[in-house]
Amino acid sequence: MSKDLSLRSLLRDTALSPAEAKILMAHVLDKHYQLPRSALLSRDEMTLYAEALADWRDLEIRRLNGEPIAYLVGKRGFHNIELYVAPGVLIPRPETELLVEIGLREINRLNGPVNILDLGTGSGAIALALAYESLSAQITATDQSFEALAIAQKNAVLLNIAARVQFLQGNWYEALDKNMSFDIILSNPPYIASQDSHLNQGDLRFEPVSALTDHGSGLTCLEIIISGAKCHLNTNGLLAVEHGFDQSEAVVALMKQADFHDIQTHLDLGGHYRVASGRK
Numbered sequence: 001m002s003k004d005l006s007l008r009s010l011l012r013d014t015a016l017s018p019a020e021a022k023i024l025m026a027h028v029l030d031k032h033y034q035l036p037r038s039a040l041l042s043r044d045e046m047t048l049y050a051e052a053l054a055d056w057r058d059l060e061i062r063r064l065n066g067e068p069i070a071y072l073v074g075k076r077g078f079h080n081i082e083l084y085v086a087p088g089v090l091i092p093r094p095e096t097e098l099l100v101e102i103g104l105r106e107i108n109r110l111n112g113p114v115n116i117l118d119l120g121t122g123s124g125a126i127a128l129a130l131a132y133e134s135l136s137a138q139i140t141a142t143d144q145s146f147e148a149l150a151i152a153q154k155n156a157v158l159l160n161i162a163a164r165v166q167f168l169q170g171n172w173y174e175a176l177d178k179n180m181s182f183d184i185i186l187s188n189p190p191y192i193a194s195q196d197s198h199l200n201q202g203d204l205r206f207e208p209v210s211a212l213t214d215h216g217s218g219l220t221c222l223e224i225i226i227s228g229a230k231c232h233l234n235t236n237g238l239l240a241v242e243h244g245f246d247q248s249e250a251v252v253a254l255m256k257q258a259d260f261h262d263i264q265t266h267l268d269l270g271g272h273y274r275v276a277s278g279r280k
């Protein structure tokens, strides 16, 4: 008797969790048959043709080996946009939406054309979420990684907002002309200490090391970004940076040292201080 290879049996017999299996199978159905996710139920008797079945088996094994779902399906939702993601960029995290919210609040407060800098843009998450939400925002996004910038630029084109975002390559502020100044600087830099065992766990094993760790104490990039911000901020301009759950005190101290005023700490949805902001 031939083996039952219907969607229903493939989903039933997999070692993946039901939720993850459905995401990956929906991806296969979209890619090979241009079918919507609802086909998982409405077409659950259908049998995959050989190429689609091979794709499913490949995704199944790779996920069981730990590869992040976002890389396997090539996309991740962030704030109000969907971003193309690949192994050259960090997978955008929900806690980073806090920086977007802080940026949007400041854009509303300024109530006019606003110049924004996103340092270490990765997939373009922060820059593009802001450009998508706010027509008055003129955004510059930088990264040291050429691979990340290519992905961010691709996302800007896919979202049809490439005209309002300028991408520059370089080491933090070195990517900018000396005279460039902004109303808002936002950054989610690498802040995991090099010795942190989380680097060898879960999704992080597959993400670019240069997006995760500063290869030091965890505070090196934050220190560079905070100490250099005043040279590129307009008067009363806002700097907001994401940091680790246990780095709030250290980051606030760096902001005080750099003479920022109106320093505030911001909680993520998990109740941890994950962002600090201050004004020039």
Ligand SMILES: C[S@@+](CC[C@H](N)C(=O)[O-])C[C@H]1O[C@@H](n2cnc3c(N)ncnc32)[C@H](O)[C@@H]1O
Residues within 6 Å of the ligand: 089, 090, 091, 092, 093, 096, 119, 120, 121, 122, 123, 124, 125, 126, 142, 143, 144, 145, 148, 170, 171, 172, 188, 189, 190, 191, 210, 211, 212
């Ligand atoms: C934690 S990831 C954040 C990516 C994106 N902003 C996000 O929130 O999803 C940090 C980013 O900083 C970039 N980066 C690391 N070192 C850098 C440097 N010296 N200068 C500029 N960018 C750097 C990495 O390539 C990476 O894209």
